[in-house]
Amino acid sequence: xxxxxxxxxxxxxGAEDAYRSLLRATVEVARAIFRAxxxxxxxxxxxxxxxxxxxxxxxxxxxxxxxxxPASTGVAGWVLVTRQPLVVDDLARDARFSRxxxxxxxxxxxxxxxVPLLTEDEVLGVLEVLDRPADEPFTLADMDLLGLxxxxxxxxxxxxxxxxxxxxxxxxEGELARFAARLDQAxxxxxxxxxxxxRALERLIAP
Amino acid sequence: MGLPAxxxxxxxxxxxxxAAAAGDAIRLPSSWPDxxxxxxxxxxxxxxxxRVCVLDSGVELDHPLVGTVQRSVAVTKxxxxxTIADDDSGDxxxxxxxxxxxxxxxxxxxxxxxxxxxxxxxxxxAAVLLAGLEWAIEQGFDVIxxxxxxxxxxxxxxxxxxxxxxxxxxxxxxxxxxxxxxxSFPWRFAAVLSVGSHESPDPFAVYANPQPPVExxxxxxxxxxxxxxxxxxxxxxxxxxxxHVTGLCALILGKHPELTxxxxxxxxxxxxxxxxxxx
Numbered sequence: 001x002x003x004x005x006x007x008x009x010x011x012x013x014g015a016e017d018a019y020r021s022l023l024r025a026t027v028e029v030a031r032a033i034f035r036a037x038x039x040x041x042x043x044x045x046x047x048x049x050x051x052x053x054x055x056x057x058x059x060x061x062x063x064x065x066x067x068x069x070p071a072s073t074g075v076a077g078w079v080l081v082t083r084q085p086l087v088v089d090d091l092a093r094d095a096r097f098s099r100x101x102x103x104x105x106x107x108x109x110x111x112x113x114x115v116p117l118l119t120e121d122e123v124l125g126v127l128e129v130l131d132r133p134a135d136e137p138f139t140l141a142d143m144d145l146l147g148l149x150x151x152x153x154x155x156x157x158x159x160x161x162x163x164x165x166x167x168x169x170x171x172x173e174g175e176l177a178r179f180a181a182r183l184d185q186a187x188x189x190x191x192x193x194x195x196x197x198x199r200a201l202e203r204l205i206a207p
Numbered sequence: 208m209g210l211p212a213x214x215x216x217x218x219x220x221x222x223x224x225x226a227a228a229a230g231d232a233i234r235l236p237s238s239w240p241d242x243x244x245x246x247x248x249x250x251x252x253x254x255x256x257x258r259v260c261v262l263d264s265g266v267e268l269d270h271p272l273v274g275t276v277q278r279s280v281a282v283t284k285x286x287x288x289x290t291i292a293d294d295d296s297g298d299x300x301x302x303x304x305x306x307x308x309x310x311x312x313x314x315x316x317x318x319x320x321x322x323x324x325x326x327x328x329x330x331x332x333a334a335v336l337l338a339g340l341e342w343a344i345e346q347g348f349d350v351i352x353x354x355x356x357x358x359x360x361x362x363x364x365x366x367x368x369x370x371x372x373x374x375x376x377x378x379x380x381x382x383x384x385x386x387x388x389x390x391s392f393p394w395r396f397a398a399v400l401s402v403g404s405h406e407s408p409d410p411f412a413v414y415a416n417p418q419p420p421v422e423x424x425x426x427x428x429x430x431x432x433x434x435x436x437x438x439x440x441x442x443x444x445x446x447x448x449x450x451h452v453t454g455l456c457a458l459i460l461g462k463h464p465e466l467t468x469x470x471x472x473x474x475x476x477x478x479x480x481x482x483x484x485x486x
Contacts, residue, residue, distance in 0.1 A: 072326065078300040081264060081325040081332070082355050083391065084383060087443040094434060118389050121359055138443060140386075140404055140428055147387035 010184035012166045019160035020055070026156055028057040030129055030149045034142070037109070037131035040064070041117070041153050043161075044071055044080060044125045051076055051126065054157065059107050059130070067105075074100065075114055076126045083123060085115040085146055087138060110134065113142075115150035117157055124161070127153045236465075243477035245411065249458035254314025256464065257457040260348040261310070261450075262339050263303030263355065265323035268295065272308035272433035273319070281323040282339040289338035291322075299326040301435040305442070306354050306450040308433030313410060313454025314461065320348065325355065333359040337366060344373050349460050352453040353382040353399075354446040356391035366393050374398035379456045379468045383449040384421040395420045400456070400472055404428060404448040407480075413452065415479040423475060425451040 023041055031039035038058035042051040051071045053064040071077055079086050089111045109130040117124040127150050132138070183194045225233075240247055258277075266276050281294035298304045307319055324339035325332070336357060343351050351373065357366070370393050373380045382394040384403040394401040404427025405414050414424040427448030434440040452475070459474055460466060466474065476482060 072299055074300070077326075078264075078302050081300060082302050082446060083358070083385070084355065084444055084446045085386065086446070089429070089441040091440070093438060093440055094436075115387065118358055118387070120390070138429070140406055140443075143404070143443060144386055151388045 007180075007184075008166075009170055009180040012163060012170060013178070013181045015163040016160065016167060019156055019163055023055040023153065023156040023160060024057070026149065026153045027055045027127070030127065030146075030153075031057040033145065033149075034113070034129050034132045035136075036113075036129045038107070039127070039129045041127050041157060042076060042125045043157060044123060051080075054125065054160075064105060069100075075112055076128070079114040079116050079126050080123055083116045083118060085113070085143060085150065087111070087113045087143065087146075089138075113146050115146050117150055117154035119154060119158055124154055124157045242483075243474060245478050248474050248478050249455065249462055252314075252458040252462040254317030254454070254457035254461045257314065257317045257350065257460045258320065258348045259310055259314070259317045259453060259457050260320045260322055260343045260346070260351045261303055261307050262322045262324055262336070262343055262351055262353050263298075263306055264300050264325040265294070265296065265298035265303050266307045266319070266321040267298045267301070267304040267433070267435060267437075270304055270308065270433050270437055272439065273304060273311055274315075275319070276307070277318045277320050279321040279323070280342070282335045282342070284335050284338075289335060291338065291342050294323060296323075298323075298435065301433075302354065302446060304435065305432040305447065306352055306453075309410075309430070309447060309450035310352060310454045310457065313451065314457035317454075317457040317461070320346075333357040333362045337362060337369065340366075340369050340373075344369060344376060344378060347376065348378060349464075350379045350381065350453050350456045352450050353380065353393065354449045356383065356385055356394055358389055358391045360390075363392055367396060369393075370396045370398040374468050377467055379460070379471050381449055381453045381456060383445045386445055398468070400452060400468070400475070402445065402449045402452045404443070404445050409480075410451055411455065412480045413455065413475055413478070414481045415476045422472070423452055423479070424448065425455075427451075 027039040027041055040056045041054045043054040045052055049071050050068045053067045056064045071080060075086060075088060091109055091112060111131055113129040115127050117127060183191055266273060266279060268276060279294050280291055282289055282291050303321060322339045322343055324336045370380055380399040382399045382401050384394045384401050385391045386403060393399050401420055401422045403421040403424050405424040406428045407426060410426050416422055416424060425448040427445055428443050429441050430447040431439050432442050432447060456471055459471055
């Protein structure tokens with residue numbers, strides 16, 4: 001195994017965690033800026049036509065990550081198909097929405113802001129912010145801010161997906177990738193000894 | 208379908224040049240007053256006789272805020288071709304119903320047609336959108352509402368051709384601007400009328416933007432919209448500003464059916480709340 005490949009493997013494994021953290025940080029900031037009860041990013045699984053909770057801040061938090069629900073209907077479906085941000089108030093008036101929300105997350109929001117996560121060519125998912133303070137009027141400046149957060153979350157989500165694809169490409173070499181990552185993080189002396197051992201191994205198996 | 212990119216509304220008109228003596232032959236009447244007011248532009252109009260198309264996610268049938276929908280069609284796509292057929296499955300997500308309700312609230316007697324191009328999966332959605340737009344232009348609607356856009360660059364040229372074709376066929380194409388930092392279309396094109404949101408509660412108030420590509424701002428904040436299941440809800444978005452302008456265009460064309468898209472745009476500009484001494 002070359003140093004280059006080891007470096008790639010270590011980078012891929014590290015990147016996935018780093019981008020997941022970036023995404024989580026983005027939803028946490030979105031929640032804080034809008035002083036909302038919760039914020040989440042959903043990844044679109046196009047094949048299954050489902051949305052997957054990818055990062056959650058506030059109510060529900062980490063227990064929701066990985067949960068899925070249909071992507072074609074409701075507010076998220078609206079935002080996905082139109083690629084337009086949407087803010088809805090008095091959601092409690094929609095009995096069907098309330099029931100579906102209660103069933104999927106156990107939390108029924110009163111208001112919801114949603115923005116599509118777009119790259120140049122595709123829609124990756126949706127960023128949602130639930131229940132900003134009821135006594136603060138919503139403004140169009142808030143809407144623009146939501147769009148900016150959507151852009152940042154889209155970049156984080158795209159990087160995360162790329163890292164996952166790279167990891168899948170390394171699949172089959174999973175053992176090696178894990179070994180490379182460990183070696184990369186080891187103390188300097190251990191790392192140097194490990195690399196010496198690898199070079200010896202390389203000479204041994206070289207044709 | 209083979210819609211020419213630049214079709215002429217009347218083939219008898221000189222297309223490329225005008226002889227010295229021919230000016231009289233194409234003299235156009237003008238009854239515009241010295242000052243174009245809201246009253247002159249659409250006072251007394253209900254949008255009657257104006258054919259409006261909602262290119263969207265479908266429209267819920269018999270929603271109380273929408274009323275009669277003259278015709279509903281859906282565009283679908285299989286491996287490599289798109290099909291357009293009558294459809295009575297309504298609206299999956301509610302977006303088209305919301306837009307139709309707003310248009311109806313301004314122009315109660317306009318004729319509404321729904322063309323569903325959104326909602327059935329996401330792959331190939333830009334091709335479906337283009338096929339729907341092409342069909343709507345062939346049908347010769349007076350106004351087409353597009354509270355949607357695409358980011359797919361490979362469709363930009365064709366979309367550009369279609370919006371120009373609509374313009375020269377006297378079809379007013381009203382499109383939502385994106386209030387996000389992304390490149391999307393067709394709202395950026397000069398042949399369409401692009402709309403963003405303002406915060407005033409007046410559904411008839413339009414502001415002309417001195418800094419395009421967004422050309423006009425209309426009501427988009429805290430709008431009471433039609434929601435699925437015959438209900439209503441309060442919502443905010445450029446998607447709702449756009450049908451306000453579509454409704455106004457229907458009112459203007461109901462009263463002045465001879466106007467071209469260029470002239471309709473001029474009327475909207477002259478009656479904008481921030482132009483001259485205002486309405």
